[in-house]
Amino acid sequence: MKLSTLRVIALSTVLSISAIAGVAYAENPMVGGAPMSETKDIIDNAVNSADHTTLVAAVKAAGLVDTLKGPGPFTVLAPTNEAFAALPAGTVDDLLKPENKDKLVKILACHVIPAKALAADITKMAMDDGGVHMVDTVGGCKLALKAADGKVTITDETGGVANVTIADVIQSNGVIHVIDKVLLPKM
Known part of the structure; x- marks a missing residue:
């Protein structure tokens, strides 16, 4: 009985990984009502997304445009405007002040992994590590990547959990995964 249960779990896992991996080779999804081109870099694509205007403004204010236009590879966990709006009132305006x-910079850099990690890669790493894979970000944060039931989640250093809502948006210098929460470092 146990052997057949293990076989069902193993087959389900293989099928889940295959389904997620298949997405990586499909045409890039639309993000924020705009097509995303695999031949453009992270910034050149992000500026076209109506769902990421706050993120783009923050990246500009932080002086990170040139970094994210660089060769990478990067995995950017890109919070939507709604994710930023869910922060306590006044937080975004306060963060955008020069002082x-x-x-x-610390918060934004905690959304960047210095490697190209597709959803299938994250799923495999999490499975290989018993369900959770810890990753270091460019900003020195530690994020917990989980994959279960065909969904990828990210837990930040404060215990906040973001869901990947659009995975595998391929860029010339990496990949973007759209998320529904701003990831926060321990400060």
Whole structure:
């Protein structure tokens, strides 16, 4: 009985990984009502997304445009405007002030992994590590990547959990995964 249960779990896992991996080779999804081109870099694509205007403004204010236009590879966990709006009132305006640039840079850099990690890669790493894979970000944060039931989640250093809502948006210098929460470092 146990052997057949294990076989069912193993087959389900293989099928889940295959389904997620298949997405990686499909045409890039639309993000924020705009097509995303695999030949453009992270910034050149992000500026076209109506769902990421706050993120783009923050990246500009933090002086990270040139970094994210660089060769990478990067995995950017891109919070939507709604994710930023869910922060306590006044937080975004406060972060965009010049005197808070260091804090803004820290927060944004915690959304960037210095490698190209597709959803299938994240799923495999999480499975290989018993369900949770810890990853270091460019900002020095530690994020917990989980994959279950065909969904990828990210837990930040404060215990906040973001869901990947659009995975595997391929860029010339990496990949973007759209998320529904701003990831926060321990400060």
